[in-house]
Amino acid sequence: MAAADRQSMAAGHCMLLLALLCSPVTALDPYSVGAAILGTGSVLIKALPGSQYFMSRSCGEETPFSGYDLEKELNEKLFGQHLAHKLVLQSLRGFMKNKNPRKPLVMSFHGWTGTGKNHITSIVVKNIFKLGMASESVHFFVVTLHFPHEDHVRLHKDQLKSWIQGNVSRCERSIFIFDEADKLHPELIRMMKSFLDNYNNIDGVSYRRAIFIFISNLGGDLINQKMLKFWKAKKKREELVYSDFEDMLSSELFNNNESGFRQSEIIAKDIIDIYVPFLPLEFIHVKNCVLAELKRMGLPEDETLAMEIAEDVGYFPKEERIFSTKGCRSVGKKLDQLL
Numbered sequence: 001m002a003a004a005d006r007q008s009m010a011a012g013h014c015m016l017l018l019a020l021l022c023s024p025v026t027a028l029d030p031y032s033v034g035a036a037i038l039g040t041g042s043v044l045i046k047a048l049p050g051s052q053y054f055m056s057r058s059c060g061e062e063t064p065f066s067g068y069d070l071e072k073e074l075n076e077k078l079f080g081q082h083l084a085h086k087l088v089l090q091s092l093r094g095f096m097k098n099k100n101p102r103k104p105l106v107m108s109f110h111g112w113t114g115t116g117k118n119h120i121t122s123i124v125v126k127n128i129f130k131l132g133m134a135s136e137s138v139h140f141f142v143v144t145l146h147f148p149h150e151d152h153v154r155l156h157k158d159q160l161k162s163w164i165q166g167n168v169s170r171c172e173r174s175i176f177i178f179d180e181a182d183k184l185h186p187e188l189i190r191m192m193k194s195f196l197d198n199y200n201n202i203d204g205v206s207y208r209r210a211i212f213i214f215i216s217n218l219g220g221d222l223i224n225q226k227m228l229k230f231w232k233a234k235k236k237r238e239e240l241v242y243s244d245f246e247d248m249l250s251s252e253l254f255n256n257n258e259s260g261f262r263q264s265e266i267i268a269k270d271i272i273d274i275y276v277p278f279l280p281l282e283f284i285h286v287k288n289c290v291l292a293e294l295k296r297m298g299l300p301e302d303e304t305l306a307m308e309i310a311e312d313v314g315y316f317p318k319e320e321r322i323f324s325t326k327g328c329r330s331v332g333k334k335l336d337q338l339l
C-alpha cells in the first residue's frame with residue numbers, strides 16, 4: 001500500500017512538473033518507475049483510494065509559473081499602475097513558490113472602470129493556466145449576473161458553496177474571480193469565509209492553493225480624490241505607496257453601507273491579503289494602451305493615431321483634463337471604429 005501510494009504521488013508530481021522535471025524525480029525514486037511506464041498515470045490513479053488529491057494537481061493545464069515572465073508581461077501591458085504591478089507580482093511570487101501556503105491567496109481589486117482590474121486579472125490567470133480565463137480551473141462570476149436575486153440567496157449560497165467545494169476538490173489550484181464583488185450578498189461572503197481562512201482542510205479538501213480575486217469599483221472615488229490631492233500638491237504618482245491606500249480601502253469595504261462586505265469577518269480577521277488600488281489613468285497611459293492594442297492586433301505602431309484616440313476620451317477635472325474618466329475601457333472600440 002505504501003509503495004502504491006508513493007507511486008501515485010510520483011505520478012502526481014509527473015503531471016505537475018511536466019515531463020522535463022519529471023525524469024530526475026524518476027531517477028531518484030525507484031517507486032516512480034511504474035508510474036513513468038504507465039505514462040500519464042491516470043490508470044493507476046483511478047484505481048487507488050485517496051487518489052483525488054493527486055489527480056487534482058494536473059487539472060486545468062497549469063503552466064509552470066515564473067515571476068520573471070509575469071513581471072515582463074505586466075511591464076508590457078499594464079500602464080500607470082505601479083502599486084497594482086508591485087503588489088500583485090509580489091503576492092503571486094510568494095504564493096506560487098510556496099508549496100504549502102497557510103491559506104488561499106485572497107486579493108481585492110479597487111478602482112474606476114478601465115483602470116486595468118480585469119486586465120491584470122486575465123494576465124495573472126494566463127500566467128498560471130495555459131488557457132487563461134478559458135481554463136476549466138478558472139471561475140469568473142459577475143455578481144449581478146450570476147447571483148442576482150435577493151430572494152434567492154439561499155439557492156445562490158448552496159450553489160456557490162458546492163461549486164467551490166466541487167471544483168477545489170477536483171483541482172486544488174482553482175481561481176475564483178468575482179466582478180462587482182461589493183454587490184455580493186453578505187450571506188455569500190459569510191459562507192465563503194471558511195474557504196478563505198487558514199484551515200488545514202475542510203472535509204478532507206484543502207483550499208490553500210486556491211486563489212480568490214474580488215473586483216469592484218468600490219473605493220474608486222476615494223482613490224481618485226486622493227490622486228487629485230496628490231496631483232495638486234505637485235507630487236508624482238509613483239510616490240504614492242501602499243500605506244496611502246490599504247486602510248482606506250479596507251475600511252471602505254468594511255463600512256460602506258452598500259458593501260456586501262460590511263462588518264464582515266473576512267475583513268476584520270485580515271483574511272483578504274491585499275487591497276489593490278487602481279489609480280485613474282493619465283493621457284500617456286491611455287496612449288500606451290492604444291499602442292499595446294495595435295501591437296496585439298498585429299498592426300504597426302502609430303503614434304499619431306494613438307495620440308488622437310487618447311485625446312478623444314474624457315478627462316477630469318474638467319479644466320485641467322488630467323485623469324481619464326474611463327481609462328482604457330473604450331480604446332478597443334475606438335480603434336475598431338477608426339480602422
Ligand SMILES: *[C@@H]1O[C@H](CO)[C@@H](O)[C@H](O)[C@H]1NC(C)=O
Binds near residue numbers: 138164165166167170
Ligand atoms: C465548477 O464551477 C462551475 C462554475 O464555474 C460549475 O458550473 C461547476 O458545476 C462546478 N463543478 C463542480 C464539480 O462543482
Ligand SMILES: *[C@@H]1O[C@H](CO)[C@@H](O)[C@H](O)[C@H]1NC(C)=O
Binds near residue numbers: 257
Ligand atoms: C448610506 O450612506 C450614505 C452616505 O454615507 C447615506 O447618505 C445614506 O443615507 C446611507 N444609506 C443607508 C440605507 O443607510
